[in-house]
Structure formats: C-alpha cells, structure tokens
Amino acid sequence: MSNEVVKAIKERRTIRNFEDKPIPDDVLQTxxxxxxxxxxxxxxxxxxxxxxxxxxxxxxxxxxxxxGVGKNNPAAKSVVQAPVVLAVCARLKDSGYKKGEATTKFxxxxxxxxxxxxxxxxxxxHSLGLGSVMMGLFDxxxxxxxxTVPQGYELVxxxxxxxxxxxxxxxxxxxxxxxxxxxxF
Amino acid sequence: MSNEVVKAIKERRTIRNFEDKPIPDDVLQTxxxxxxxxxxxxxxxxxxxxxxxxxxxxxxxxxxxxxGVGKNNPAAKSVVQAPVVLAVCARLKDSGYKKGEATTKFxxxxxxxxxxxxxxxxxxxHSLGLGSVMMGLFDxxxxxxxxTVPQGYELVxxxxxxxxxxxxxxxxxxxxxxxxxxxxF
Numbered sequence: 001m002s003n004e005v006v007k008a009i010k011e012r013r014t015i016r017n018f019e020d021k022p023i024p025d026d027v028l029q030t031x032x033x034x035x036x037x038x039x040x041x042x043x044x045x046x047x048x049x050x051x052x053x054x055x056x057x058x059x060x061x062x063x064x065x066x067x068g069v070g071k072n073n074p075a076a077k078s079v080v081q082a083p084v085v086l087a088v089c090a091r092l093k094d095s096g097y098k099k100g101e102a103t104t105k106f107x108x109x110x111x112x113x114x115x116x117x118x119x120x121x122x123x124x125x126h127s128l129g130l131g132s133v134m135m136g137l138f139d140x141x142x143x144x145x146x147x148t149v150p151q152g153y154e155l156v157x158x159x160x161x162x163x164x165x166x167x168x169x170x171x172x173x174x175x176x177x178x179x180x181x182x183x184x185f
Numbered sequence: 186m187s188n189e190v191v192k193a194i195k196e197r198r199t200i201r202n203f204e205d206k207p208i209p210d211d212v213l214q215t216x217x218x219x220x221x222x223x224x225x226x227x228x229x230x231x232x233x234x235x236x237x238x239x240x241x242x243x244x245x246x247x248x249x250x251x252x253g254v255g256k257n258n259p260a261a262k263s264v265v266q267a268p269v270v271l272a273v274c275a276r277l278k279d280s281g282y283k284k285g286e287a288t289t290k291f292x293x294x295x296x297x298x299x300x301x302x303x304x305x306x307x308x309x310x311h312s313l314g315l316g317s318v319m320m321g322l323f324d325x326x327x328x329x330x331x332x333t334v335p336q337g338y339e340l341v342x343x344x345x346x347x348x349x350x351x352x353x354x355x356x357x358x359x360x361x362x363x364x365x366x367x368x369x370f
Contacts, residue, residue, distance in 0.1 A: 001212055001214075001215040001313065003189070003313070004188070004189035004190060005190055005193045005309060006313075009218075009219050009223075009308070012222075012224075029361070030186040030187070030191055033194075033361070036358050036359065036361060037194050037358065039197075039307065043356040043357075045359050045364070050367070050369060051365060051366070051367050053367070057368050057369070069288050089370065103254050103322055104321060104323075106341070111296035111297040112297070112299060112303075115298065115299065115303075116300045118300075118301065119300065119302075119304035122224065123190055127188050127189075128186065128188070134224065136226060136289060136294060140289060146369070147370050148369045153370070154291075156297070171228040174221065176218070176221060179220075179230070181234070182235070183236075183237055183238070183242050184332050185332050185333050185338070
C-alpha cells in the first residue's frame, strides 16, 4: 500500500547539509501552516515559533549550541548553513492541564504536541523538495537567551531547513516484529 | 503551495466515530510502517506498539479509561467502536540520554519522539481513508495493567483507528501571526 503521503513518510531523511539558496516566502508560509494544522491536546496549540534568517543571529545560535553539551552536535554547522532556522518553543502548563493542574502522570504534554507539530513540518518540507534536521542536543537555556524566550515558555528544538546538498542513506530501522505486539505487551 | 502531503496535513481531522468495518492487514501494516519510519533522537526508536483487536480487551481498556480522570473522555467509546486500537508505549531512558544520563533539561525525550511517530501514523491513516484519535486523558497505570506493560516502559497514548462514520469540522487554529516571530521571541 502506498501513496504520496506514505512515500513522503518513508523517503524523508534528516538533512544536515544545505545549498546556499533561499526559501521562497510562499514555501516558508506553507511549512508554518503545517505546524498550524497539527493536532494537540484539547486543541491547546502550545507551539511558538521563531523564524531565524539573520546571519548574525544564526552565528550566535551556533556558538551557543557548541558551548556545552552540544559541543559535538553534528548539526551545529547546519544552523549557519541553512537559509532558515526554526526555533520551536512551547507555552507551558496548558497541554495536559485542566484548571491549572496536570491531569496525567506525564505532567505537561508540550513535548508530545511539539513532536506532532514538528513531524508535520518535516514532512511538508520534504514534500516541497526541502530537508530539515530536528536538533535537541544543546544547552536549551543558553540558546534561548539570545532569542529572548520569556518565562513560561521553553525552547525545545532548533530546526535548520533548506534545500539539501547531500541526502544521506536511511539509518537502520527496527523491524515491525521487534516493536509490534498483539493484545498485550 | 500545495501537494498531497500538505493537503493531508490540512485535511486530517481527529475521528472519534467509526464504521463497523475491519482494517485489511496490508493497510494496518502500512500504518505500522509509518511509525517505523519516524525520526527519533539519535535513531533510538523508543516506540513499542500493542495492536488491540480483541473485543474483550477493548472493553477492559474502555472501562479502565473511564475509571478515574478519563471518566468523561469523549473518545472512550471509540476504543470499543474502532476495529483496531493502538496502545503506543515508550522504552524509557534512551531518547535524550547518553551513557545512562539525561543530556538536556527535558530529561527523557520519549514524549517528543512518540509525538513524531504518532503524527506519521495519523497522516498515513488519513491518506488511506482511515481516521484516528490520539487519547491522552486517562489513568495511564490503570490502562497499562491489562496490557501488561513492563517496568522500564510507559503507555503514553491509545489510538483508536478505523473508517470514519462522522468527520467533524476543524477546530479553530491560531493564526500564523499569533505564533510566528522573526529572529527573536
């Protein structure tokens, strides 16, 4: 069984190398709409996005990524190479909450909802001939500083996006038999 | 800008009402492959899936969902109505970890990675004429019990999936201007 959507899901790769080529405004708008249309806990839509194109800001972000735990992050260079970097942030204490109280053992569901939104983004990007990489390994407070992320919000992931100059082969996947069971674990 | 992928992203709805019609095996396999092909932290692929078709197990799960915080969950009935329910679980302490230690302030990234995988699933389902609902509001330990989810793993979301009998209109989305900024928050 296949179709354009299933094909995109299977053919999307994480892209860390980009051409020196800008993203047209209407393409970027479509990518942001992909985030907008993600599902979320009780439609709370806790995503907040900073679109970074400014070369100085990209240099600052790259330096902050490489300062600390992200020192050897293989995507640090992508931050300056990509024409656009998204800083995807979350509004806290809304997803998974009811009347100010967490409803489940997982507390705030912002990580889950941002995952949903970011996958929409990466699939839309792939479908339009672009590539992207979701970066998580860096000191989040350090990188959030130049972006002036306010209290009550968290920077979660940086996503460099652009036209791929190199498309890597797919890393090995676990077989279905390894992670699928019937009726009980 | 549009194409089949962008269209699926925008037209996918959360579906809670299903026809009494089974999902063919090859279709279900494709949906599970959509999870398999999700990106994840350093390719850790921490997802574990229980496919539930057994009517008795679905009744037990529904009863557990309605016992406690999920009492008024509008998707509880979907668990018995849908031909298939996925229980998506996570293997803990792998995503976001290095040598047994969390690398970032967010600790375990299993919620983010499961979000990526579940959105692949819901888009693939939509593209094949199916609908689904991601359920989060229930007592996770209570529901995990009949599924015998072992220590070191967590049940995160239940996803009833099937052929939609009712497609609701889209809940209101925040405008791009409300959540997109340039260069700093």
